[in-house]
Amino acid sequence: MEYGPDDQVQRDAPDAPFQQLAGILRARVKRGDWKPNRAIPGENALADEYGLSRPTVRRSIAVLADEGLVYAVPGRGTYIAEQKPDAPPTQE
Structure with missing residues (x-):
């Protein structure tokens, strides 16, 4: 589902x-709510x-980290990764 x-x-x-x-x-990352190399809320x-438990939030952030959208800095928080521009379409 798309959110x-x-x-x-x-x-x-x-x-x-x-x-x-x-x-x-x-979707918030893609919209630009947070700039690259800046921390997201804790x-x-x-x-x-969002009315959720911390373990649920942690699991959500882990999904984004696996996708390369965010990265964790121990003791500092979670930061937005530099986004690579979409690759141009290949010509055949």
Whole structure:
């Protein structure tokens, strides 16, 4: 399912809450809510904002880290990775 940057997590949706939050945060990154190499809000802030537990937020952030959208700096937080421009279409 596709999520927008202004969506909220729905408890009765078919996707798990961590998947919904990952989709919402992904959309916020793509929209440019946070600049590359700048920290995103902490786990507690995101948990409060979306009404989720910290482990759920942590799992969502792990999904984004696996995709290369964010990276963690121990003791400092989670930061937005530099986004690579879309590759131009190949000509055959």
